[in-house]
Amino acid sequence: MSEDTKLQISVDQTMCPVCQNRLAFDPILHHMICAYVGPSSDFVETTDGYICPKCRRGIASSDPACEIVGTSARCGACGKEMIVSPGASGA
Numbered sequence: 876m877s878e879d880t881k882l883q884i885s886v887d888q889t890m891c892p893v894c895q896n897r898l899a900f901d902p903i904l905h906h907m908i909c910a911y912v913g914p915s916s917d918f919v920e921t922t923d924g925y926i927c928p929k930c931r932r933g934i935a936s937s938d939p940a941c942e943i944v945g946t947s948a949r950c951g952a953c954g955k956e957m958i959v960s961p962g963a964s965g966a
């Protein structure tokens with residue numbers, strides 16, 4: 876609902892555009908059961924997969940109800956989150 880506040884970076888960018896520190900990358904997961912979309916770091920890791928932060932259901936590691944829809948980047952230094960735009964080449 877406030878997605879417009881997130882920065883977009885290109886796939887080859889590995890440094891934070893705000894403070895020039897190294898970024899950590901996370902896949903963005905879509906939980907089809909409750910329509911939650913968020914980086915995998917939002918999901919609680921368990922021994923056999925994840926727990927959805929919205930509906931609190933367990934997600935097995937290769938659960939067909941959960942798909943990867945993109946990549947997010949997060950700066951450990953300033954805490955800024957970014958969306959990695961899909962590359963124009965390849966695919």
Ligand SMILES: [Zn+2]
Pocket residue numbers: 906908909910911927928929930931932
């Ligand atoms: Zn869910």
Ligand SMILES: [Zn+2]
Pocket residue numbers: 891892893894895896950951952953954955
């Ligand atoms: Zn930063």
